[in-house]
Amino acid sequence: MRHRLVGLAAAVLVGAVVAVPQAQAQRVDAVVEWYDVTAGVLAAAPAPTQVTNNRTWAISWLAAARAVRHGHDRAFTEAAVASAVHDSLVRLVPSRAAEVDSALATTLARIPSGAAKSRGVAAGSAQARRTLAEREGDGLDPASVNAPFPVPPAAPGVWQPTPPAYAPAIQYGNRSAKPFTLRRADQFRPSPPPALDSSRYQRDLAEVRDYGSVDSTVRTEAQTRIASFWYQGSQPAFVTPVRVALTESRASLADRVRLVAVYNVAAVDTQIATSDAKYAYQLWRPVTALRTGGLPSWTPLHVTPAHPDYPSGHATYAGVSEQVLTSLTGPRTRQPFDLNSPTAPGVVIQYQTWRDLSRDNINARVWSGIHTRIADEVGTDLGRTVGRHTLATFDRLLG
Known part of the structure; x- marks a missing residue:
């Protein structure tokens, strides 16, 4: 709306x-x-x-x-x-x-x-x-993006379709699409996720268990609002922040056109890099880990999207947005700006720094019960990395 x-x-x-x-x-x-x-x-x-x-x-x-x-x-x-x-x-x-x-x-x-x-x-x-x-035939049409993913046999740590719909995996085909500036989809692939028995993974899973369940007794009302607010789609969520940057910029008309182009080129390449990492590692979602580990009725606050946990796509998107907007307009806006969300009707959150959007995306996916914190943090870093690469190489696209 x-x-x-x-x-x-x-x-x-x-x-x-x-x-x-x-x-x-x-x-x-x-x-x-x-x-x-x-x-x-x-x-x-x-x-x-x-x-x-x-x-x-x-x-x-x-x-x-x-x-x-x-x-x-x-x-x-x-x-x-x-x-x-x-x-x-x-x-x-x-x-x-x-x-x-x-x-x-x-x-x-x-x-x-x-x-x-x-x-x-x-x-x-x-x-x-x-x-x-x-860009003709670049593999970013819906049919190519959602190419069928052969689900591997169930095993500890391996992604499986998640409740309640147990829907087929989506965005598998992104990793085969043609990037704008990346040389290949795995150019900045992050290191593997921590081992299932590592202290980091166990700590992160416990955090999701406690703060991300639909009936959590420790998640605050404010945390629930943040989780619901950022449950919206990541691409439309940043249309308004980019517009704010555009209207605040004192750059020339041509430079502001470039801002919009750089941002969206980086966003496409980030999604390609994200899907590459997700399907390279195929890490199971918290709901699968927790139900397999002895909590068969554990349910997240929000329905888990149909693709692997690591890294978080929302967080990756926040990271690239933070990097590009900070580089082109500075770390903060001159005036605070309001955001709203279709998944949290009536909730308005005010921001002034791009990094705060990343912070809330990282927390939101944990409090929603759909990502581990390591997946969110690594996703944010991946987005920043792709953003820096796009800024450094974009002029080659102008030709």
């Missing part, structure tokens, strides 16, 4: 812009405008796999970053951003073509006619075609 409202707000803003004088209309921020268009499209017509949605963001905004790289004229740059994102979205989410066409018409109507505007439109379209062609 929040994302639908964001899209609606963008549409209202667009309508208002058309009615005001040209000088005032020029104050519209084209980067935020098309960020909201992208968010609205993917909120209205999301793919069933989150990495596919991130792919749409990454392709659209990489095309825009390529198109504006050598542009200095404002008319050229705004037209290039609108054209690149428009053409990418129409191709990738054709069911929303009408609203994207309308948004493009609105943007172009306020840009003065001339050679710069025409060159911008042409550059955006050319880079959209180029980027879409490069």
